[in-house]
Amino acid sequence: MRRHTLSVLLQNKPGVLSRVTGLFSGRGFNIESLSVAPTIEKEVSCLTLVTTGDEAIVEQITKQLHKLIDVIKVTDMSEHEYVEREMALIRVKAESSTRAEVLRTIDIFRGKVVDVCPKSYSIEVTGSVSKVQAIIDILRPIGIQEIVRTGAVAMTRGHK
Amino acid sequence: MKITGAQALMKCLKEQNVNCIFGFPGGAVIDIYDELLKDQDITHVLVRHEQAAIHAADAYARVNGDVGVALVTSGPGATNTVTGIASAYLDSIPLVVFTGQVPTGLIGNDAFQEVDIVGITRPCTKHNYLVKDVKDLVPTIREAFHIARTGRPGPVLIDLPKDVAVGKINFPEMKPVKMRTYRPTYEPHPGQIEKACKAIIKAKKPVLYVGGGVIASKSSEELTELAHNLNIPVTMTLMGLGGFPGTDPLSMGMLGMHGTYFANMAVADCDMLIAVGARFDDRVTGKLSDFAPHAKIIHIDIDPSSISKNVQVDIPIVADCKYALAAMNNWFKTTSSIDMAKESATHEPWLNQIKDWKAKHPLGYVEETDIIKPQFVVQKLHELTNGDAIISTEVGQNQMWAAQFYHFNKPNNFLTSGGLGVMGYGLPAAIGAQMAAPDRTVIDVAGDGSIQMNIQELATAQQYHCPVKVAILNNNYLGMVRQWQELFYNKQYSATVLDVEPDFVKLAEAYGAVGLRATKPDEVEPVIKEALATDNTVIMDFVIKREEGVYPMVPAGKATTEMLLV
Ligand SMILES: Cc1ncc(C[n+]2csc(CCOP(=O)(O)OP(=O)(O)O)c2C)c(N)n1
Numbered sequence A: 001m002r003r004h005t006l007s008v009l010l011q012n013k014p015g016v017l018s019r020v021t022g023l024f025s026g027r028g029f030n031i032e033s034l035s036v037a038p039t040i041e042k043e044v045s046c047l048t049l050v051t052t053g054d055e056a057i058v059e060q061i062t063k064q065l066h067k068l069i070d071v072i073k074v075t076d077m078s079e080h081e082y083v084e085r086e087m088a089l090i091r092v093k094a095e096s097s098t099r100a101e102v103l104r105t106i107d108i109f110r111g112k113v114v115d116v117c118p119k120s121y122s123i124e125v126t127g128s129v130s131k132v133q134a135i136i137d138i139l140r141p142i143g144i145q146e147i148v149r150t151g152a153v154a155m156t157r158g159h160k
Numbered sequence B: 001m002k003i004t005g006a007q008a009l010m011k012c013l014k015e016q017n018v019n020c021i022f023g024f025p026g027g028a029v030i031d032i033y034d035e036l037l038k039d040q041d042i043t044h045v046l047v048r049h050e051q052a053a054i055h056a057a058d059a060y061a062r063v064n065g066d067v068g069v070a071l072v073t074s075g076p077g078a079t080n081t082v083t084g085i086a087s088a089y090l091d092s093i094p095l096v097v098f099t100g101q102v103p104t105g106l107i108g109n110d111a112f113q114e115v116d117i118v119g120i121t122r123p124c125t126k127h128n129y130l131v132k133d134v135k136d137l138v139p140t141i142r143e144a145f146h147i148a149r150t151g152r153p154g155p156v157l158i159d160l161p162k163d164v165a166v167g168k169i170n171f172p173e174m175k176p177v178k179m180r181t182y183r184p185t186y187e188p189h190p191g192q193i194e195k196a197c198k199a200i201i202k203a204k205k206p207v208l209y210v211g212g213g214v215i216a217s218k219s220s221e222e223l224t225e226l227a228h229n230l231n232i233p234v235t236m237t238l239m240g241l242g243g244f245p246g247t248d249p250l251s252m253g254m255l256g257m258h259g260t261y262f263a264n265m266a267v268a269d270c271d272m273l274i275a276v277g278a279r280f281d282d283r284v285t286g287k288l289s290d291f292a293p294h295a296k297i298i299h300i301d302i303d304p305s306s307i308s309k310n311v312q313v314d315i316p317i318v319a320d321c322k323y324a325l326a327a328m329n330n331w332f333k334t335t336s337s338i339d340m341a342k343e344s345a346t347h348e349p350w351l352n353q354i355k356d357w358k359a360k361h362p363l364g365y366v367e368e369t370d371i372i373k374p375q376f377v378v379q380k381l382h383e384l385t386n387g388d389a390i391i392s393t394e395v396g397q398n399q400m401w402a403a404q405f406y407h408f409n410k411p412n413n414f415l416t417s418g419g420l421g422v423m424g425y426g427l428p429a430a431i432g433a434q435m436a437a438p439d440r441t442v443i444d445v446a447g448d449g450s451i452q453m454n455i456q457e458l459a460t461a462q463q464y465h466c467p468v469k470v471a472i473l474n475n476n477y478l479g480m481v482r483q484w485q486e487l488f489y490n491k492q493y494s495a496t497v498l499d500v501e502p503d504f505v506k507l508a509e510a511y512g513a514v515g516l517r518a519t520k521p522d523e524v525e526p527v528i529k530e531a532l533a534t535d536n537t538v539i540m541d542f543v544i545k546r547e548e549g550v551y552p553m554v555p556a557g558k559a560t561t562e563m564l565l566v
């Protein structure tokens, strides 16, 4: 069982996303995260999907995705060199006793404070999925009130 | 000149060479029906239930060798098609199904007779569409037919809001359909063909395992050539029956749960399994780890997702079976180092081994003189139709007896709901087949339970003068389920005894058809003869031995060598 990031180019048409998610639920594949948005071509969307499974399952997932008429291309990023990023918004308790520690942590992770309230900071952090997880783990003891994550997006590296 | 959406639909059907469609009207498609009435070239068959329209179109597609078409209204009309569509999807049958929809302005409002049929059928269609603008109608229909009939065929649904049928357009010129995302692979990779052929030459005990893909791709001839040239025994799945002649000495009949003893033994013992257009269904493989354990596996299929789905394959060939088999035949013919006569001879010991298995446990049943055996009925049907009829089936024991004892020699003579196993498929399918082949003998081998699921289609058969014959193997049971209860549930016949049943003879007569009954073995032949000589729909009610079982049988989850025998 291994984590795979799949990048799926889709025709930007109504119902396409439900074809993809329906495929996963109907065949019992799991989705860890999923994000979708238009690409440079306006008729094409890119969907980045993180799943886990053994090689045979991921091969099936890839083939089944290909079989959907609206799918243009499926890339299993694990077979390439690629960069992967996720963004999270985290609202963390920030009282006078913890404020400095929160700011220090954000700084180390190159996060940004995007909203300040009397008792909390909302911060934005971007990085690999493991980096985002790391800052969450560190902030948790201080008191996280809410987390919203985008799920991973990924891109293969340019040719050298 | 501008024409309406409904008129454009008619033109599109003609463009696609459609001359017979199956359907049932309603408010949302009333404009289309209005056009249909004016049209002389398209026969509309008014079924009595929308499920039947789909099964009939399914059988029509198989017999006619092209896309089947159905037309139904929105809401309940659309939902009634779902079983038929799912069956066609699992059996890879090309269909285009038109469903009416509420006007675009009402979509999403829970309007009267509104359902999200595109959402409902997403997982059981090859593709589906909601046409929201009449401008998209014609390109959508053309694309739908293209998708349905190419690659691995399948059903495509088009949802048509009422206002789209009346909206006006200029009819666009026909252009070849070009799709960015959909380009099935037809030609095999030459390297894979060579690899496969070389592996076949090395094999001492090869088996051809043939599925519905051979029938869909019309490649029986190429398959037969390969088997004959190299002397390779052939076994078929339920969907593959007729893909290779059932009476050929190399045929081992069907494999799997109710396959022959010798086919299952051969697969378990072979050193080379050549899967052609088959998908390693659980009814075929039984316990996966014991399926063809000694074999190198070649798998030819047009659908890459079928390959290595259930069983890891050694030599995959993604291609249309016809192209792949032709390429293999060509390789064997043109490779100078190959002496085909010599190759064939090396398989003699293997064929003798299979003969021994066959002699030990041939396909058979215990004959009785005072009570009708269902297998005997099927054998008589075979004999009295010279093996030349189109046989549709219902589901259950009747289906398996038809599969086992009517030795199909040609593709598409056997019409059955294989993947979904829909009780109620047989009668509408027989009607669809008869519409496609008016001069052929069409027989629905039925169970007393299943036939009641679409019995209303007797009216359709009458209306369109379809002289289909229904042979009910009447055991007063939901026999197949009863058989499982007998074997694995202590004979607790929970909900499988059909205590109340109609008098099928009178029922036939009530519809204006002919009803005949046989209760003794010596009545079987005269009843069949009379039915075949009757130019009308006939129900033959064969009162059979009630607790007869289908054998061989591989219990679910067991290895296919662990067969229960007669
Ligand atoms: C629509 C549907 N419902 C239930 C089943 C489950 N099922 C499979 S075979 C069978 C019994 C069929 O009885 P009958 O038509 O009398 O055929 P027999 O097995 O007795 O020949 C049933 C209930 C099914 N295949 N299809």
Ligand SMILES: [Mg+2]
Binding pocket: B447, B448, B449, B473, B474, B475, B476, B477, B478, B479
């Ligand atoms: Mg029965």
